[in-house]
Amino acid sequence: MVQVLNDWQVLREEFLVPIALCLITIIKCHLVTTVGSHTLHYHITVASASTPGVPQYSIIMYMDGVQYGRYNSDIRRAQFYSASLNPLSEHLDMQTKFAQAFEVWQRHRLNFLIGVFNTTNDNGDIHVYQRKSACELHDDGTIGGYQDIAFDGKEFLVFDKERVVYIPSTQEAVMVSHLWNKHYDSTNSKMFMEIDCIEHMKMYLPYISNDLEKKVIPxxxxxxxxxxxxxxxxxxxxxxxxxxxxxxxxxxxxxxxxxxxxxxxxxxxxxxxxxxxxxxxxxxxxxxxxxxxxxxxxxxxxxxxxxxxxx
CATH class of the missing domain: 2.60.40.10 (Immunoglobulins)
Structure with missing residues (x-):
């Protein structure tokens, strides 16, 4: 379990920190003023068994509610949906490596929950772990964010960024929250939300600002x-x-x-x-x-x- 807990630090040092360093050069060469608040979402889904046509593991990236990128266990590569982000090919390669390594870590969490809830796949049931993470950059320069965790379609944990702990969403999740906080380092979630996610957002915004500022009449x-x-x-x-x-x-x-x-x-x-x-x-x-x-x-x-x- 110790190895699993330290995986985030390894991933961050190998992939996220170099991305942040590259960001300094990218932004200097591509300055664009973006008005208003922005939100970057990452939706992660892990299933305990395969289903035809549905990847066992997937990450979907949304900027201000619009899907801009994805990775899943079928394609095994990070992809952008907007041609505006094509200049970030080096970043995309690093995101692919990160997502592949991150998949192992997320499967550990699914297996942890299956054990905690004392469920199995023996009767053919497929169990699903979902995590929604978001960081927010407000127009006054302040930052925010949230993270929700669900198991088999039911939300049971919410990350408290100020207290740096996961809190239960339901009464039955109280015991699970204690185990989760004991086994997983919550500071990693805070670091990703306040540093890595924000840096990614700042990297993307100069390239997609025109897309985000468009208006279409209903x-x-x-x-x-x-x-x-x-x-x-x-x-x-x-x-x-x-x-x-x-x-x-x-x-x-x-x-x-x-x-x-x-x-x-x-x-x-x-x-x-x-x-x-x-x-x-x-x-x-x-x-x-x-x-x-x-x-x-x-x-x-x-x-x-x-x-x-x-x-």
């Missing part, structure tokens, strides 16, 4: 469906960029209708986003219903009025 479609208790109105907003958007239903121009359903912003394959907001109403004579969309690509709020079929 499309809006309205529809309705009948339910036992009334009429359901649907407002589908799609094809917009950047991700942040506010969508709400308004009755009679001024009264907001609150939805009991949770609306999630979803990514599209082309890098844009979509969201559907639905509300249930009881039609009233003379009442009007409209979907209001507020997005940074719009000069004014976009208002689309619902017109019942046949009118």
């Amino acid at each position: 499309n809006v479609k309205i529809s309705s469906s009948e339910s036992e208790s009334g009429t359901k109105l649907h407002c589908w907003v799609y094809g917009f960029y950047p991700r942040d958007v506010e969508v709400k239903w308004i009755k009679n121009v001024r009264d907001e209708i609150y939805s009991e359903e949770s609306a999630e912003i979803l990514p599209n394959p082309d890098g844009t986003y979509q969201i559907r907001v639905s509300v249930e109403v009881t039609p009233e004579e003379g009442a009007t219903y409209s979907c209001h969309v507020d997005h940074s690509s719009l000069e004014n709020i976009l208002v689309v009025t619902f017109v019942p079929v046949g009118e």
